[in-house]
Amino acid sequence: MSAGLRSGQVAEAAGVNIQTLRYYERRGLLAEPERSNGGHRLYDEDAVTALRVIKAAQRLGFTLEEVAELLEAGSHRHGRPVAGLQDRAAAKLVEVDAKIADLTIIRTALAAAVAAGCDDLTLCASSACCPIPFTDLAEENRHAGPCC
Amino acid sequence: MSAGLRSGQVAEAAGVNIQTLRYYERRGLLAEPERSNGGHRLYDEDAVTALRVIKAAQRLGFTLEEVAELLEAGSHRHGRPVAGLQDRAAAKLVEVDAKIADLTIIRTALAAAVAAGCDDLTLCASSACCPIPFTDLAEENRHAGPCC
DNA sequence: GGTAAACCTGTACCTCGGTACCGGTTGCAA
């Protein structure tokens, strides 16, 4: 039997590129695996799980840097309290909510543009009866005032 | 009276960097303005509007490339029918809806993680009674099955 | 033992939307 998974197998199993494995290793997200005599990486099953965790965290909106910190925080929590998953998740929740709110406004504007039959940006911008709230969108002061 | 707006004034008025003006000009998003005898750009008021339009379109989720095409499509629509704002907005609406759906799932997972008091990613991944649906998030087959 | 696929390191490159720096010119006001 083989003494571990080859990098190609791990990449395949986790659905990532082989280069990405090495990239994560460089970034400190993935532990350095054992090596064969010839220097080939030999992973254990946990590596696949680790990759899934990373990908899940990414999908939760964390950057790779944040993921690295989270893994750090989880593994050796000896010393000062690094803000853990708990706190970061709460903070991220706020971010995600904001993003959803943003997208919802955008959705509304898009839907309105479709409904109104807008077909020319510059025309719309000057026609003043166009449902795209240009200025509201351009500036950061979003309060969804009526346009026309 | 001055014969037009200087680039600094336009940048200020539209809330963008001067370099960004030139960048947009290079990308074909902003028309090349008049020049002073010495070669300084002299914009008219429309330039500010144009910038606002670009920024609005960006906030609607269009890339600069798409914005450029939209402006092209709007201005000289002589010849084959380039898909206009109408169609693209509809397509973009679908994208935005998908993004919102994604974020909503993420939101739910984050909220669950906070509620359950998760504080360690790797622990959670192996504990199997953690509310973060790692596999569902990692893979693209999202159907929000229950975790524990 | 031969050979092809997989793997290795290192480095360069990609996209996207800008931003920064450089050395030189112009505009404008005192």
Added chain:
DNA sequence: TTGCAACCGGTACCGAGGTACAGGTTTACC
């Protein structure tokens, strides 16, 4: 006229998350 801010073109760089390629070694199988 002098001084300084604003502007010019050109080029390089940022950051995030990878991806690609070159040139060489190792593994696995027949």
